[in-house]
Amino acid sequence: MAFRLKLCPEKTNINFFRAAPLTFGFSVFLMVASLVVWLTMGLNFGIDFRGGTTIRTESTQPVDVGAYRTALQGLELGDISITEVFDPGFREDQHVAMVRIGAQDDTQSITPEQIATVEAALQTVDPTITFPSVESVGPKVSSELIWSAITAVAAACAGIAFYIWLRFEWQFAVGSVAALVHDVLVTIGVFALFQIRFDLTTVAALLTVLGYSINDTVVVFDRLRENLVKYKSMPLRDVMNLSVNETLSRTLMTLMTTLIALSALLVFGGDVIRGFVFAITFGVVIGTYSSIYMAKNIVLYLGVDRGGPKKDSKAGTQFANIDA
Amino acid sequence: MLHFPVWKRVLIWGICALAILYAAPNFLYGRVESHNDAVAAIEKAGGTATPEQAEAVALWPDWLPSSIVNLGLDLRGGAHLLAEVRVEDVYEARMDGLWPEVRDALRGLRDQVGSIRRQTAPAGELRIAISRPEGMPAALDAARKLAQPVISFTGMGQSDIEVSSQNDVLVIRLTDAERTAMDSRTVQQSLEIIRRRVDEVGTREPTIQRQGEDRILIQVPGIGSAAELKSLIGTTAKLTFHPVLSRTAEAPPSASGDLVLPASNEQGIYYVLERAPVVTGEELVDAQPSFDQNNRPAVSFRFNPSGARLFGDYTAQNIGKPFAIVLDDEVISAPVIQAHIAGGSGIITGNFSVEESTELAVLLRAGALPAEMTFLEERTIGPELGQDSIDAGRTAAIVGMIAVVAFMIASYGWFGVLANIALAINMMAILALLSVIGATLTLPGIAGIVLTIGVAVDANVLIFERIREELRQGKMPARAIELGFQKAFSAILDANATTFLVAVIMFLVGAGPVRGFAVTLTIGIFTSVFTAVYVTRILVATWFAWRRPRAIVV
Numbered sequence: 001m002a003f004r005l006k007l008c009p010e011k012t013n014i015n016f017f018r019a020a021p022l023t024f025g026f027s028v029f030l031m032v033a034s035l036v037v038w039l040t041m042g043l044n045f046g047i048d049f050r051g052g053t054t055i056r057t058e059s060t061q062p063v064d065v066g067a068y069r070t071a072l073q074g075l076e077l078g079d080i081s082i083t084e085v086f087d088p089g090f091r092e093d094q095h096v097a098m099v100r101i102g103a104q105d106d107t108q109s110i111t112p113e114q115i116a117t118v119e120a121a122l123q124t125v126d127p128t129i130t131f132p133s134v135e136s137v138g139p140k141v142s143s144e145l146i147w148s149a150i151t152a153v154a155a156a157c158a159g160i161a162f163y164i165w166l167r168f169e170w171q172f173a174v175g176s177v178a179a180l181v182h183d184v185l186v187t188i189g190v191f192a193l194f195q196i197r198f199d200l201t202t203v204a205a206l207l208t209v210l211g212y213s214i215n216d217t218v219v220v221f222d223r224l225r226e227n228l229v230k231y232k233s234m235p236l237r238d239v240m241n242l243s244v245n246e247t248l249s250r251t252l253m254t255l256m257t258t259l260i261a262l263s264a265l266l267v268f269g270g271d272v273i274r275g276f277v278f279a280i281t282f283g284v285v286i287g288t289y290s291s292i293y294m295a296k297n298i299v300l301y302l303g304v305d306r307g308g309p310k311k312d313s314k315a316g317t318q319f320a321n322i323d324a
Numbered sequence: 325m326l327h328f329p330v331w332k333r334v335l336i337w338g339i340c341a342l343a344i345l346y347a348a349p350n351f352l353y354g355r356v357e358s359h360n361d362a363v364a365a366i367e368k369a370g371g372t373a374t375p376e377q378a379e380a381v382a383l384w385p386d387w388l389p390s391s392i393v394n395l396g397l398d399l400r401g402g403a404h405l406l407a408e409v410r411v412e413d414v415y416e417a418r419m420d421g422l423w424p425e426v427r428d429a430l431r432g433l434r435d436q437v438g439s440i441r442r443q444t445a446p447a448g449e450l451r452i453a454i455s456r457p458e459g460m461p462a463a464l465d466a467a468r469k470l471a472q473p474v475i476s477f478t479g480m481g482q483s484d485i486e487v488s489s490q491n492d493v494l495v496i497r498l499t500d501a502e503r504t505a506m507d508s509r510t511v512q513q514s515l516e517i518i519r520r521r522v523d524e525v526g527t528r529e530p531t532i533q534r535q536g537e538d539r540i541l542i543q544v545p546g547i548g549s550a551a552e553l554k555s556l557i558g559t560t561a562k563l564t565f566h567p568v569l570s571r572t573a574e575a576p577p578s579a580s581g582d583l584v585l586p587a588s589n590e591q592g593i594y595y596v597l598e599r600a601p602v603v604t605g606e607e608l609v610d611a612q613p614s615f616d617q618n619n620r621p622a623v624s625f626r627f628n629p630s631g632a633r634l635f636g637d638y639t640a641q642n643i644g645k646p647f648a649i650v651l652d653d654e655v656i657s658a659p660v661i662q663a664h665i666a667g668g669s670g671i672i673t674g675n676f677s678v679e680e681s682t683e684l685a686v687l688l689r690a691g692a693l694p695a696e697m698t699f700l701e702e703r704t705i706g707p708e709l710g711q712d713s714i715d716a717g718r719t720a721a722i723v724g725m726i727a728v729v730a731f732m733i734a735s736y737g738w739f740g741v742l743a744n745i746a747l748a749i750n751m752m753a754i755l756a757l758l759s760v761i762g763a764t765l766t767l768p769g770i771a772g773i774v775l776t777i778g779v780a781v782d783a784n785v786l787i788f789e790r791i792r793e794e795l796r797q798g799k800m801p802a803r804a805i806e807l808g809f810q811k812a813f814s815a816i817l818d819a820n821a822t823t824f825l826v827a828v829i830m831f832l833v834g835a836g837p838v839r840g841f842a843v844t845l846t847i848g849i850f851t852s853v854f855t856a857v858y859v860t861r862i863l864v865a866t867w868f869a870w871r872r873p874r875a876i877v878v
C-alpha cells in the first residue's frame with residue numbers, strides 16, 4: 001500500500017446533527033453579530049463607494065505620517081487619511097503610503113490642479129517621493145457603484161436559487177441561499193469589525209465566495225439526491241449525515257488545495273490585492289462551514305418530498321399490481 | 325468508458341496541442357510584443373521597414389501564433405478616465421441655431437404678431453414673447469412649419485420640435501424623441517473625436533467605449549497620467565463662420581445677445597458677431613495645410629454638400645460684407661466676401677507659421693467635441709507599480725502551483741501526477757484563450773487564475789474520491805474508474821454551472837478590474853471542466869490500457 005496523505009479517515013461516521021442546536025445557533029449568532037457590527041461600526045468604504053481620491057506614494061525614505069499630514073493640512077482639502085503600507089515583498093528602501101482625500105465636489109472626480117498641489121506639498125516633505133498611482137472617483141459614480149454592487153450580490157443569490165430549484169427541489173434552493181446569505185453577512189461583519197477597506201474588488205471577492213460556497217453545497221446535495229433514491233426508507237437525517245460523511249474527504253481536500261493557492265497569493269501577491277485575497281480566504285472557510293452545518297439543516301427542517309408512488313415507479317407498482 | 329474512439333483521442337490531444345501552441349508566445353512576452361509592434365508599424369508605414377523594425381520582426385517567427393495576453397492598466401500602467409458627456413450643451417446650440425429661422429418666419433408676420441423678443445429659457449427650449457397675443461395662432465402655424473421629422477430608428481415619424489403657447493409667449497421645445505436621437509448622436513460623435521485624438525498620439529491599444537446612455541470610458545496604456553490624457557482630449561478646435569455686425573476698439577457689453585469676440589492677431593480689437601454661425605466646422609470634410617497666393621501658410625478646407633450649400637448661399641447674398649472665421653472663440657480673420665463662393669471649398673489665412681497651419685489642419689480634421697465633458701472617475705497607474713504587481717502575481721502563481729502539485733501527488737500518488745498534467749494543460753488553455761479572444765488580464769484576473777489552480781483540481785478530487793469509494797466496495801479497477809468518472813459528473817456539472825452563473829453576473833454588473841476577474845474565472849471554469857473530465861480521463865485510460873494493473877491504489 002502506497003503512502004497517501006489523508007486529511008480524514010477513510011470512513012467517517014460523524015453525526016453532524018448531534019450539536020445541531022449549538023452549530024445552528026452559532027451561525028445565527030454570527031449573522032446577528034455581523035449585522036450589529038455592520039450597522040453600528042459601518043464599513044470602511046474605499047473611494048469606489050464613497051468618492052474621493054487615493055494617492056499611493058513611494059519613497060526611499062521612511063514614511064513620516066505626521067509630516068505628510070501637516071503638509072497637506074494647509075491645502076483645505078477636508079478629510080484626509082494617511083496610512084503606511086507594509087509588505088514583505090517590498091525592497092529595503094521602499095516605503096509606501098496611501099493618502100486618501102475626500103470627495104471635493106458632488107459629481108466630478110478631482111481636478112488636475114488639486115492633484116498637482118497635493119503632490120507638490122508632499123514633495124516638499126520628501127524630495128525623493130514618487131506617485132505610482134492616483135485614483136479618483138466622483139461621488140456620482142460611487143453612489144451608482146454601491147447600487148450595482150448590491151444588485152450583483154442579490155442577482156447572484158437569486159440566480160443560484162433558481163438554478164438549484166431547477167436541478168433539485170425548492171427546499172434545497174432555500175437552504176443554499178440561507179447558507180449564501182450567512183457567508184456574505186459574516187464576511188461583511190469581519191470587514192466591519194476590523195475596518196478593512198471595502199471596495200469594488202471586495203464585492204468581487206464576495207461573489208467568488210458565493211461561487212465557492214455553492215459549489216460545496218451542491219456537491220453535498222448531489223450526493224444527498226443520489227442517496228435519497230438509494231436508501232428510500234432511511235430517515236432523512238441519517239441520509240444527510242451519510243451524504244456529508246461520504247463527501248467529507250472531498251470537501252476537505254478541495255478546501256485544502258484552495259487554501260494552499262490562496263495562501264500563496266496572500267503571502268506573495270503584493271499589498272494591492274491583499275484585501276481582496278483575504279476576503280476570499282475568509283469566505284472560503286466560512287463557506288465550507290456553512291455548507292456542512294447550515295444549508296442542510298434548513299433542508300431537514302423544511303423536509304423533502306421523497307418521491308412517493310407516482311415518481312418511483314419500480315417501488316410503487318408492486319403494490320399496485322397486488323391491488324389490481 | 326475507458327475505451328476512446330480514435331477521433332475523440334485526436335480531438336482531445338489536438339485541443340491540448342493547440343492550447344500549448346497558443347499559450348507559448350506569452351512565455352516570451354517582451355519578444356513577441358516587440359515583434360507585433362514592429363509588424364503593426366511596418367503595416368502603417370505601407371510595407372517599408374527600418375533596420376530596427378526588421379530586426380524586431382525577426383525576433384519571433386511569422387508562422388507561429390503571435391497573439392499575447394493584453395495586460396490591463398493596473399499591470400501595464402496608464403490612465404483611465406470615465407467621462408460624462410453633457411448632452412444638454414447640444415440642446416442649447418440647437419436652439420441658438422433655430423432662433424434665426426423662427427425670427428425670420430415671424431418677421432414675415434409682423435402685421436399679425438407685432439414685435440418679437442427672445443426670452444431666456446432652459447436648455448432645449450426657445451421662448452419668444454410677441455407683442456400682439458391675438459396673432460398667436462398665426463405664430464404657432466409659422467413655427468410648426470419649421471418642424472422636421474426626427475432622424476433615428478426609434479423616433480421615426482415623430483417631429484423634432486413641439487410648439488405651444490403660454491399667454492403671449494411662443495414656446496418651442498425639443499421633443500423627447502429628438503432629444504434621445506440627439507443624445508445618441510452627440511455621444512457617438514464625441515467617441516469618434518476622442519478616438520481620433522488618442523490615435524494621433526499613437527499609443528498602444530487604447531480602449532474607448534461608450535458606457536450607458538451618456539458616458540465614455542477611455543483607457544490608454546502607457547500614458548503618463550490622467551491629467552495628460554484629459555488635456556489631450558480637451559484640446560478643442562472649434563471652427564465657426566459668423567456674419568460680422570461691427571468691429572470695435574473696446575469690448576462692448578454683450579447685452580444684445582450678440583457674440584463679442586477678440587481678434588487673434590490685432591490687440592484690443594473686438595468683433596461683434598451674430599450668435600448663430602452660418603456654417604460650423606462640423607460641416608468640414610477635409611482640411612489641409614497649404615499656402616495662399618502670397619505664399620503665406622494657410623489652411624485650405626472643404627465643406628460637405630449641406631455646408632457647401634449654406635456657405636454658397638450666404639456668400640451669394642452678402643457680397644461686399646465681412647464675415648468672421650472664428651477658432652476657439654477668437655476671430656482669426658474677417659475677410660470681406662468678394663464673390664459668390666460655390667463648390668464649398670475655401671482657405672483660411674492668418675498669421676500662421678507652417679507648424680501652426682499643420683496643427684490647425686489636424687485639429688480641424690479631428691473636429692470639436694460637440695459638448696463638454698465631466699470627468700467622473702480617473703485613475704493613473706505608474707508602470708513600476710504594474711511591473712511589481714506582475715512580479716508578485718507570477719511568484720504567487722508559481723508557489724501556489726508547486727504547492728498544489730505536491731499536495732495532489734502526496735494525496736493521490738500516480739493519479740495525482742495525472743491530475744497535475746491536466747492542471748498544467750489547464751493553465752496553458754487559460755493563457756491561450758485569453759490571448760486568442762484578446763481579453764485583458766488585470767491583477768484580480770491573475771488572482772482568478774491562481775484561485776483556479778486551487779479549485780480546478782476539485783473536479784479531479786471529486787472523481788478520485790469517487791473511485792476510492794467504488795474500490796472500497798470491492799469493484800474491479802476498470803469498473804471503479806469508470807463509475808468514478810460517471811457518478812462524479814453530475815456534481816461537477818452542477819458545481820461549475822453555479823460558479824459560471826456567478827461569473828456572468830460579475831461580468832455584467834462589475835466594472836474594470838472586476839470584469840477582468842470574471843473573465844479569467846469563466847475561462848477557468850470551461851478549461852478546468854475540459855481538462856479534469858476529458859484530459860484526465862484519457863490519461864487514466866491510456867495508462868490503464870498500457871499497464872493493465874490488477875489492482876490500483878488511488
